[in-house]
Amino acid sequence: MANISSTTLILVDLLLCVSAAMAARTKLPAAAGENFSICKSMVETQGYICQEHNVTTPDGYIIGLQRISAAKNKITNYPPVLLQHGIFADAVSWILGSPDESLAFKLADDGFDVWLANTRGTLSSKGHISLTPKDPAYWEWSWDELAAYDLPTFVGYVNNQTGQKLHYVGHSLGTLTALSAFSHGKLLNMLRSAAMLSPIAYLGQMSSLLGRTIAELFLAENLYVIGVREFIPKANDVGKLLDVACSKLGISCSNLLTLFTGPNCCVKTSTIDALLQHEPQPTATKNMMHLVQMVRRGTITKFNYNNIAQNLKHYEQATPPKYNMRSIPKNFPLLLSYGGKDTLSDVNDMQVLLDDLRDHDADKLVIQYREEYAHLDFIMGTNANRIVFDPLIAFFKLH
Ligand SMILES: *[C@@H]1O[C@H](CO)[C@@H](O)[C@H](O)[C@H]1NC(C)=O
Numbered sequence: 514m515a516n517i518s519s520t521t522l523i524l525v526d527l528l529l530c531v532s533a534a535m536a537a538r539t540k541l542p543a544a545a546g547e548n549f550s551i552c553k554s555m556v557e558t559q560g561y562i563c564q565e566h567n568v569t570t571p572d573g574y575i576i577g578l579q580r581i582s583a584a585k586n587k588i589t590n591y592p593p594v595l596l597q598h599g600i601f602a603d604a605v606s607w608i609l610g611s612p613d614e615s616l617a618f619k620l621a622d623d624g625f626d627v628w629l630a631n632t633r634g635t636l637s638s639k640g641h642i643s644l645t646p647k648d649p650a651y652w653e654w655s656w657d658e659l660a661a662y663d664l665p666t667f668v669g670y671v672n673n674q675t676g677q678k679l680h681y682v683g684h685s686l687g688t689l690t691a692l693s694a695f696s697h698g699k700l701l702n703m704l705r706s707a708a709m710l711s712p713i714a715y716l717g718q719m720s721s722l723l724g725r726t727i728a729e730l731f732l733a734e735n736l737y738v739i740g741v742r743e744f745i746p747k748a749n750d751v752g753k754l755l756d757v758a759c760s761k762l763g764i765s766c767s768n769l770l771t772l773f774t775g776p777n778c779c780v781k782t783s784t785i786d787a788l789l790q791h792e793p794q795p796t797a798t799k800n801m802m803h804l805v806q807m808v809r810r811g812t813i814t815k816f817n818y819n820n821i822a823q824n825l826k827h828y829e830q831a832t833p834p835k836y837n838m839r840s841i842p843k844n845f846p847l848l849l850s851y852g853g854k855d856t857l858s859d860v861n862d863m864q865v866l867l868d869d870l871r872d873h874d875a876d877k878l879v880i881q882y883r884e885e886y887a888h889l890d891f892i893m894g895t896n897a898n899r900i901v902f903d904p905l906i907a908f909f910k911l912h
């Protein structure tokens with residue numbers, strides 16, 4: 514395309530740089546290999562019982578779930594809890610630390626029947642009834658579809674398998690999809706409670722430097738226009754671009770994670786290394802476009818086609834329908850945990866959400882604020898066990 518600005522091309526370099534930095538840090542053959550199994554490589558090795566499950570969404574995506582329990586417990590009749598990861602991640606993000614430092618293991622130790630979801634397009638969820646990830650159509654979705662299809666499929670499946678209502682834990686994008694579904698009254702009949710870590714409903718004041726840059730330079734839109742439907746492709750071939758692109762931009766690639774998430778106070782270097790062996794997982798360019806619309810407009814609506822005819826076709830109205838956070842039922846038990854240094858779940862955006870929830874039943878809403886925490890501390894911080902997980906488990910046991 515002739516009219517793609519040179520700035521955009523530099524930004525494409527920058528993203529390749531992110532991918533390359535992440536891919537180049539360390540190579541873990543198992544993580545890249547087709548036969549990588551989260552259960553075999555990362556759960557059974559820690560002494561837990563693990564099952565792999567597949568479930569198909571109404572729009573044909575075959576999604577992988579892992580089910581974990583402590584060896585002493587066996588998988589039967591314990592309260593189920595579903596963990597939904599954020600963007601560029603997968604279920605691995607819940608099990609990177611020692612059993613003591615990882616929410617999934619900690620919940621299993623405490624007698625929960627733990628289910629890990631993997632969003633469409635990630636390592637455990639690349640299947641589809643008729644498409645492959647090489648097909649552009651495979652990536653034609655945003656978080657609207659994650660909220661409308663993936664999440665109800667996961668929750669419905671676990672509900673069916675266990676015959677019990679679930680607790681839900683979301684991180685980052687996993688809170689946006691759940692809050693949006695809740696605002697439409699969805700899922701609630703199958704859930705007991707939900708804990709939102711680094712909650713995201715609004716992004717208008719998001720301070721993530723990398724996020725802002727992507728938004729301001731219309732990077733996702735430009736990639737979409739040139740036909741790139743899978744965002745942040747695997748970067749095996751771009752290792753050499755790393756030095757060139759990063760030095761051209763005057764950016765240290767090793768700090769890009771921080772530029773994206775904010776300065777994580779409490780995540781060990783070894784945990785970051787383990788994270789970068791698996792992430793970034795790809796997402797849809799359209800999903801990025803949707804998030805960027807939220808950054809620019811400060812609102813929370815369905816994907817805007819920026820075209821009245823297209824909006825009419827999809828929504829029977831000229832503008833995309835809003836998700837109204839004030840419609841979340843006031844008696845649904847909610848825990849929100851947010852941090853002062855989190856640049857994706859920014860404190861100012863959090864205030865807008867908290868204002869929406871101001872009439873929530875006081876005994877059904879727990880709000881935690883950690884001044885020193887950034888985006889990843891909530892799930893990988895060395896002290897998250899005491900600061901986040903213990904209160905979260907106590908909250909689940911109340912509901
Ligand atoms: C994956 O598993 C299949 C069947 O077990 C095997 O044929 C194939 O070689 C494996 N691939 C890798 C990369 O290990």
Ligand SMILES: *[C@@H]1O[C@H](CO)[C@@H](O)[C@H](O)[C@H]1NC(C)=O
Pocket residue numbers: 565566567575577639640641
């Ligand atoms: C899940 O589906 C994938 C293909 O999408 C397949 O490779 C895998 O073996 C399936 N796993 C289970 C447990 O059925």
Ligand SMILES: *[C@@H]1O[C@H](CO)[C@@H](O)[C@H](O)[C@H]1NC(C)=O
Pocket residue numbers: 568665666667668669670673
């Ligand atoms: C759960 O079970 C109901 C009733 O059998 C079925 O209609 C539904 O499709 C199941 N949901 C999932 C996600 O498996």
